[in-house]
Amino acid sequence: MPKDFIREIIARDIEKGVYDRPITTRFPPEPNGFLHIGHAKSIALNFGVAEEFNGVCHLRFDDTNPTTEDMLYVESIQRDIRWLGYDWGEHLYFASDYYERLYQFAETLIQQGLAYVDSASEEEIRAMRGTVTEPGQESPYRNRSVAENLDLFRRMRAGEFEDGTHVLRAKIDMSSPNMLLRDPILYRIKHAHHFRTGDAWCIYPMYDFAHPLSDGIERITHSICTLEFENNRAIYNWLVDHLIPPPQPRQYEFARLEVDYTITSKRKLLQLVTEGHVSGWDDPRMPTLSALRRRGVTPEAVRTFVTRVGVAKTNSRVEIELFEHTIRDDLNYRSPRVMAVLNPLKVIITNYPAGQVEELEASYWPRDIDKEGTRPVPFSREIFIERDDFSLDPPKGFKRLAPGRSVRLRHGYVITCDEAVRDPDTGEVTELRCSYLPDSLGARPRGVKVWAAIHWVDAARSLPAEVRLYDRLFTSPTPDAPEEGKTFLDYLNPDSLKVIATARVEPSVAANPADMRYQFERLGYFIQDSEDSRPDALVFNRIISLRDSWRKKKKQPSAPKQPSRSQPKSTPRAEEPNADRIASEARRQARAANPDLQAAYRKLQETLGLSQREADLITGDIRQVRFFHQAVEVYPHGKSLANWFLNQLLGLAKGRPLSELPITGAAFGKLVKLVDEGVISRNQGKKVLAELVQQGGDPEAIIQTRGMSQISDADALTAVIRQTIADNPDKVAAYRGGKTGLLGFFMGQVMRATGGKANPQMVKKLLEEALSA
């Protein structure tokens, strides 16, 4: 199981027994568009996590906006999820099913004085919301009585008001630095027809209201969404903590999947369709799941891809090569090989009897794939080969057919090119005259250099087919970040679709099911187009080409791809002190306002020998100073105390003020003293400190109950070191071979063996001696 931060959180919650129910997740699409590859990641995460932890995953349609949603999308979304291989069982839900309960929640909020009806206009509300730097102002309607709010809200529901005349808002904080907490709108009036509830409602809940409460209704445990909802978590918790009994669902955010050379914006996808840049939502060049399905990509490949990408919180953009590799890897094992020629060049086998036809038995699978099965391939005097596989004047490195050269016809004979017939006017090669070696079938001919094996089809017996070659839809890896003055449409790849009308396919495919995926040898993976292919007019989609190191080599002179998207490594220094010096500035002001602090600031420097910086960091807060002074009384070594204080204690405190922690200044001073005296090692000291921060107490007592001490006896340490060296001969060899980074490994081993009691300075010295011996 791939471990990511979400799964770690869930595992920890299970261990701690946080939830009284199985792990419950949900995939919550809004039914207003088609699912794309980015959704696949979310689906795989939510359904995958539920499966792994023996939980359940709900499918919930977040249909709270009647003007954009449609049943058509509900159906396509379900089809796509099923195609991916996931099943929500009986857990199919709609936010619209909860409208009545959500409404009751809203009334509860009103009754608790936590929500009010605002009758300001949209523009007024916007203006009063403030900006990111300025606080908002409270609406004049904010302090309406509960009774008035209830009455108004009920009349909103009853349809007494026009759109936009009233909204229901949560009463939170108009000056919150989080814009979303400035009295978020909970309900708006929309006299619109909903595709499921019809005209039953004319007020509709907002996402920020409906989502957390729907999660609560369904008893979701982990509500996983994408990064842009991080700010919404505050409202989520506010609502759930007020209205849902514990243990409440909690929201976690991960980075959405972005892929090079594609877009996933619903609006832009729609634009591609409506403006006819593609043939539809399922045009095989689209990133939608329906397009991927039509193109022939398997659901397994999609799942493998999205899992390999991983789950993290970094905004990222995956190279499309990883997806392509995953598709090939998946298809390689599952696709039988057949032959097809895209751009035919006729070859006459001059020494093969006219009218004779031979059925060659050809394996569907290459040697390295452990599968069996063959099909007959007809061979006669006239065949087609790929035009690219012949060169009149072969360039260096060309390994295929050329005048005078011999190649093997895959699964067939070795042929030699005797003559290239050319059009007298254009000079174009129109036909090849070759001779075959009758005893070369399944055998290596002697005395003939065979340059390669090439694919071919019988001229008369092969089937005509149309083949569609797809390439990336865009020429830029980031079409959604266009240069100044351009749009994503400017990056449309004019060659993203190439239709080859002249292709020929070996006849065996006619007998196979139409949805079978093949590898056309040396060309790529193909499948019949589910919309346009017919038995008498075959149409194949290229799912993905094969890797082609020959083509890559030909393009060699072009610079190796290196368009680094990361920022330049070294950025010009901005030495101006105008930068955010907030924290240090705040400390300075605190000292200016409080003479005690100012005195301490000087004293720490003058009598205890701290640097200005250290003194500054400690003296921003009077309680902190008191704590430090208590420590100094026990152990007047200021420098040591400051190091421990700043580098260890503040880390452990994780931003909490010291006065809220059970640790006392005296205990802290005592601990530092014990470490400095060598009674315990630094690492042990850190463990003790952690415990003090957690539970308080006396350092000496902790040391005693933990049985801590420090081993500084050279003989004892040498014995441990000798054992460690004996146990790790390979590491020792590597160390002596120059991998000196392994010293840390040995240190770790010795520390572990001694339960952390070894004196590290001594161990280091002894280890170095022992290892260099």
Place this chain on the structure above:
RNA sequence: UGGGGAAUAGUUUAAUCGGCAGAACGGCUGACUCUGGAUCAGCUAGUUGGGGUUCGAAUCCCUGUUCCCCAGCCA
């Protein structure tokens, strides 16, 4: 500019207590080959900058920088 997030090879991502920076994709060699595919072997390349603590820092402390999200009655 307030708040909320994130920075590890070209890309995506690992790293138990502070103890070997590991993998995949890509790129480059080579081996093998009746697919210029696959496979195999090898190489390449990294902790956002600067300071500090420590025997030892991706990890702890300080201080910079860059990027993303938020001012819809969308989700």
